[in-house]
Amino acid sequence: EVSAKLDVNAVQETAASAETAEPPASKQQASTEWNYDEFERTVIEEAEEQGFSRYEITVSLNESCMFKAVRVYMIFEKLNEAGEVAKTIPAAEVLETEDFGTDFQVCFLTKQPAEEIKELISGISEVENVKISAGAPLKTAEKPQAAEPVKEAPVKKAEKQPKPQAKTEELPKHHSGSKTIRV
Numbered sequence: 001e002v003s004a005k006l007d008v009n010a011v012q013e014t015a016a017s018a019e020t021a022e023p024p025a026s027k028q029q030a031s032t033e034w035n036y037d038e039f040e041r042t043v044i045e046e047a048e049e050q051g052f053s054r055y056e057i058t059v060s061l062n063e064s065c066m067f068k069a070v071r072v073y074m075i076f077e078k079l080n081e082a083g084e085v086a087k088t089i090p091a092a093e094v095l096e097t098e099d100f101g102t103d104f105q106v107c108f109l110t111k112q113p114a115e116e117i118k119e120l121i122s123g124i125s126e127v128e129n130v131k132i133s134a135g136a137p138l139k140t141a142e143k144p145q146a147a148e149p150v151k152e153a154p155v156k157k158a159e160k161q162p163k164p165q166a167k168t169e170e171l172p173k174h175h176s177g178s179k180t181i182r183v
Contacts, residue, residue: 034107040087041138047109052083054135055114057106057121065126068098075106075127078120083110102128107135 034056036044044054061071072095079085087107090100110117114132121130 034087034089036087036107036138040107043084044086044107044109044135044138047084047086052109052111053114054086055108055110055117055132056135057108057117058129058131059104059106059121059127060129061102062126062128063102065102068100068102069096071124071126072096072104074124075121078124079106079108079110079117082112082117082120083108085109 048054059075061068065071076085085106086109088095089105094100095104108117114134118130118132121127
């Protein structure tokens with residue numbers, strides 16, 4: 001019963017801190033450029049076609065968190081149980097080396113509702129705040145231009161010319177009968 005009350009208090013504190021911290025987080029979220037590469041874009045588009053939702057999640061760890069990489073790992077383990085991480089900001093390698101402040105972002109694909117995902121992450125110790133928003137539609141301007149390869153395609157390669165016949169020269173007679181074997 002005591003732990004249940006503590007959990008309720010923690011949830012209320014998290015909700016209160018989310019209300020006070022929301023404006024800076026939303027400013028940070030709005031300025032985030034996801035810049036998906038072609039592979040990430042393909043994964044996202046295929047997942048959305050299969051009914052997955054895309055969420056952009058901002059996670060804030062406690063300032064006193066000593067093992068940020070461990071917390072990130074725990075968060076990713078929970079997320080991978082519910083869906084697929086498509087991209088992180090900063091990159092996963094930076095998160096593993098703990099070379100970031102307290103906040104990081106995750107582009108996450110899942111069929112579960114945002115509230116359940118938030119609960120999964122919020123339940124991990126030293127997670128101070130979790131903000132989840134629906135992923136913005138992929139912009140066609142972000143999309144790598146498919147027209148580029150098409151423009152290159154009309155450039156014709158030189159037609160195959162018949163290969164010149166290899167010149168068969170007669171070897172001098174002193175070489176014709178000798179064989180060299182190297183050991």
